Amino acid sequence: MSGKHTLWNNVLFGLGLALMIAALYMVFLYVPTEKHSGIVQRIFYFHVPVAWVSFLAFFVTFIFSILYLWKRVMKWDAIAHASAEVGVIFTTLVLITGPIWAKPVWGIWWTWDARLTTSLVLWLTYVAYLLVRSYATEPARGARFGAVIGIVGFIDVPIVFMTVNLWRTQHPSAIVFEGGLASPMLATLLVSIAAFTVLYVLLTIQSANLKVMEADIGYLRSVPEE
Amino acid sequence: MSEKVPASSWAVEVQGLTKLFGNRHALRGIDLSVSRGECLVVFGPNGAGKTTLVKILSMLVKPSSGNVWLGGINIREKPAQIRRKISLVGHQTFLYHNLTVYENLKFYGKMYDVPNLEQRIKEVIAWVWLESRRYDRVGTLSRGLQQRASIARAVLHNPSILFLDEPEVGLDPQAVTAIRDILGNINAVGGAVVMTTHNLGQGLEFADSVVILNRGQIVYRASKQEINRESFPQVYDRCTETG
Amino acid sequence: MKVLARILVIFWKDILTELRTKEIVTLVLVFALLVVVIFNFAFGTRTGIEELVAPGILWVALTFGGVLGFNRVFVVEKENSCLEGLMLCPVDRSVIYWGKLVGSFTFMLAVAVVITPIFLVLFNLPLFLPRLALIIVLAALGFAAVGTLFSAIAINTRARDMMLPILFLPVVVPVIVAAVKATAPVLAGRPWGDVLTWLQIIIVFDVIYLVVATMVFEFVLEE
Numbered sequence: 001m002s003g004k005h006t007l008w009n010n011v012l013f014g015l016g017l018a019l020m021i022a023a024l025y026m027v028f029l030y031v032p033t034e035k036h037s038g039i040v041q042r043i044f045y046f047h048v049p050v051a052w053v054s055f056l057a058f059f060v061t062f063i064f065s066i067l068y069l070w071k072r073v074m075k076w077d078a079i080a081h082a083s084a085e086v087g088v089i090f091t092t093l094v095l096i097t098g099p100i101w102a103k104p105v106w107g108i109w110w111t112w113d114a115r116l117t118t119s120l121v122l123w124l125t126y127v128a129y130l131l132v133r134s135y136a137t138e139p140a141r142g143a144r145f146g147a148v149i150g151i152v153g154f155i156d157v158p159i160v161f162m163t164v165n166l167w168r169t170q171h172p173s174a175i176v177f178e179g180g181l182a183s184p185m186l187a188t189l190l191v192s193i194a195a196f197t198v199l200y201v202l203l204t205i206q207s208a209n210l211k212v213m214e215a216d217i218g219y220l221r222s223v224p225e226e
Numbered sequence: 227m228s229e230k231v232p233a234s235s236w237a238v239e240v241q242g243l244t245k246l247f248g249n250r251h252a253l254r255g256i257d258l259s260v261s262r263g264e265c266l267v268v269f270g271p272n273g274a275g276k277t278t279l280v281k282i283l284s285m286l287v288k289p290s291s292g293n294v295w296l297g298g299i300n301i302r303e304k305p306a307q308i309r310r311k312i313s314l315v316g317h318q319t320f321l322y323h324n325l326t327v328y329e330n331l332k333f334y335g336k337m338y339d340v341p342n343l344e345q346r347i348k349e350v351i352a353w354v355w356l357e358s359r360r361y362d363r364v365g366t367l368s369r370g371l372q373q374r375a376s377i378a379r380a381v382l383h384n385p386s387i388l389f390l391d392e393p394e395v396g397l398d399p400q401a402v403t404a405i406r407d408i409l410g411n412i413n414a415v416g417g418a419v420v421m422t423t424h425n426l427g428q429g430l431e432f433a434d435s436v437v438i439l440n441r442g443q444i445v446y447r448a449s450k451q452e453i454n455r456e457s458f459p460q461v462y463d464r465c466t467e468t469g
Numbered sequence: 470m471k472v473l474a475r476i477l478v479i480f481w482k483d484i485l486t487e488l489r490t491k492e493i494v495t496l497v498l499v500f501a502l503l504v505v506v507i508f509n510f511a512f513g514t515r516t517g518i519e520e521l522v523a524p525g526i527l528w529v530a531l532t533f534g535g536v537l538g539f540n541r542v543f544v545v546e547k548e549n550s551c552l553e554g555l556m557l558c559p560v561d562r563s564v565i566y567w568g569k570l571v572g573s574f575t576f577m578l579a580v581a582v583v584i585t586p587i588f589l590v591l592f593n594l595p596l597f598l599p600r601l602a603l604i605i606v607l608a609a610l611g612f613a614a615v616g617t618l619f620s621a622i623a624i625n626t627r628a629r630d631m632m633l634p635i636l637f638l639p640v641v642v643p644v645i646v647a648a649v650k651a652t653a654p655v656l657a658g659r660p661w662g663d664v665l666t667w668l669q670i671i672i673v674f675d676v677i678y679l680v681v682a683t684m685v686f687e688f689v690l691e692e
Contacts, residue, residue, distance in 0.1 A: 145626075
C-alpha cells in the first residue's frame, strides 16, 4: 500500500475510533432512559445504525457489481464482494438485536413486519451471493455471477419491502415511538450512525484490499506451474 | 459447394490479444494473421493457451484486450453477422444426446437460417457418411460417429472460417478423411482454417503456416516452406522447454 | 419476426428433448402431489381451511415443484457443451434466455395444470376458478423469469442442485406472498377486492425481472 493509502487509512481509523467512543458514551451515559421501555431501549441506538449500514453495504455491492460488469476492474469486484461480506455481518446483527429489543419491550421475539422481514430476505439473498462466489468453479466466474446476483438481489429489496408492508397492514404492527425523537436521542442516534458507517467503510476497505492481495498471491503461485 | 468469401485480404487478423482469468494471463500479446485460402496450425503443450485462443477466435469467450477481425469485421461489432460465417469443431460435439442426428442438424440449421435446409442436411450427412444413422439418437452413436455428426453440424451453414481444436482426438479414419476434404474445400474457395493440435505430423500435413504457442505467447512462427519436417520436433521441443 | 422464430426453435428443441426423457415432468408431478397430500395430513381438516392453510399448501407445492424443474433447465445444455453450441449461433444471448424461459414457463404451467385440480379435489374446493388460473399464470411467469436466470448460474457452481433453491427462494418471496394472499379470497369464493392489489405486485415483479434478466443474462453466459 502506498504512503498516501496508509495515511488515509489511519485518518479513517482514528475518526472511527473517536466516533465509536463518543457513541458508546452517548448511548450508555449521555442519553436519558426512555420512559416506556427502560434500559433495553438503548439497543435501538445500535439496531438502527446497523440496519442502515447493512442496506448501505448492499447498495454499494449493487453499484460496484454494475461497475464491474461494465469495466471488469478487479478492484471493483473486490469492493462489491467485501461489502457483501460486511453487509451479511451487519444484517446478522440486525436480526439479533431486533429480537433482543423486541422481547422485553413487546413480549415477542419476532414480528413479520416489513423491515425485519426485508432484513431476513436480504440476509438470505446475500448469503446466497457469498455461497455462489465460493462454490463457483473458478474465481473469475464467481465474480461475474456475484455481480449478477448483487444486481438482481438488490432490486428485490424494495419489492419485498412493499409486499410485506402490504401484507402487514392486515396485522397490527409494533409501534416504535410515540411522538418524535427528543434532541438528545436524535443526537445519539446520529453519532451512532456515523460511527457504524465509518466502521463499515474501514472493514470493507480492509477486506477488499485483502482480496486483491489474495488474488495477487494466487497469480504469483500459478506462474511457475504453466 | 461453398460460396466464395467476399473481399478482405486477411480472413483472420489478431492484434495484441490478451486474455486474463482473474490475475492469470492465459494469452499475452498475441498477433497473427491468416489469409484467405490458408490453413494456420497452432502447436503447443497443454496449458499453453491453445483452447483459449480458439474459444476467443470463435467468439465464445471475450478478449480482455486487443483486437480480432474475422472476415474484416471486428468481433466487437456485428457479432451475429460474423457468427454466421464461422464454425468450431472441438472435443465436445455440441449435439443433443436425446435428439437424432437429423433433429440436431435441423435445429442448428434453423438457428443459422440455412437456406434449403432439408437439401443441405442431406448433403452434409452424405459428406460424413452418416446416411444410415441419420435417424438415430446421437447418444447411441459411437464416439467416432458422434464426431462425424459434429463435423456435419459445423459445416451445415457454409462457414468461411473454420476453427478446429485438437480435431485428431476421437476421430475415426473416415472422420479424418472427411475433415481433410472439408479443409481442402474451404481453402479452395477462399475460406480460412485455424487448427490447434498436438500431433506434429498431421498438423504439418495441413498447415500453410505454423505457430507455436507456449505459456500464452507465440514463441515461433513459420510458413510451410520454411519448415523442415524432420527437424521440426526438435524445434518444437526447444520452444516449449519449461524454464 | 426472426427473434421470435429463434426463441420458438429453442423451445421446440427443449420440448423434444424432454419428451424423449420424460424424467423431469413425471418426477416433479409426483413430488408436488406428495407435498399436497402430506401437508393435508399435517394440518388436518378444519372449517376455514380454505383461507387459512390451503393457499399456502398449494403454493408450497408449486414453488418446490418449480425449483426441481428449474434445476434441469440448463442441465441438458451442459452435456456435450450444447450451451456453447448455442452461443456459437448468430443469436443474441437474450434470445437464448427467452428460449429457455418459454420452456421453464410452460413447464411450470404443466405442473400447475395437473396439481391444481387434484389439490382442489382433495380440499373439496370448487374446480372452475378462472381467477386462480390468472394468479398461477402470472406467478409462474415470475418464477420462470428468476428461475431460468439463476439456473444458468447454479449449473456452473459445485453444489449445483442445492445452489438453485438457496438463490431462488429469497428473491421470489414477493411472488409467493402475493400469490398466497391472492389465492385465499379466490378459494373462498369472495369478490375481487384485495386480489387485484396482489396481482399488481406480481405483475410489477414479472416486468421488472423479465427486463433485468434479459439485460443481465449475457454476463452469466460469456467469460
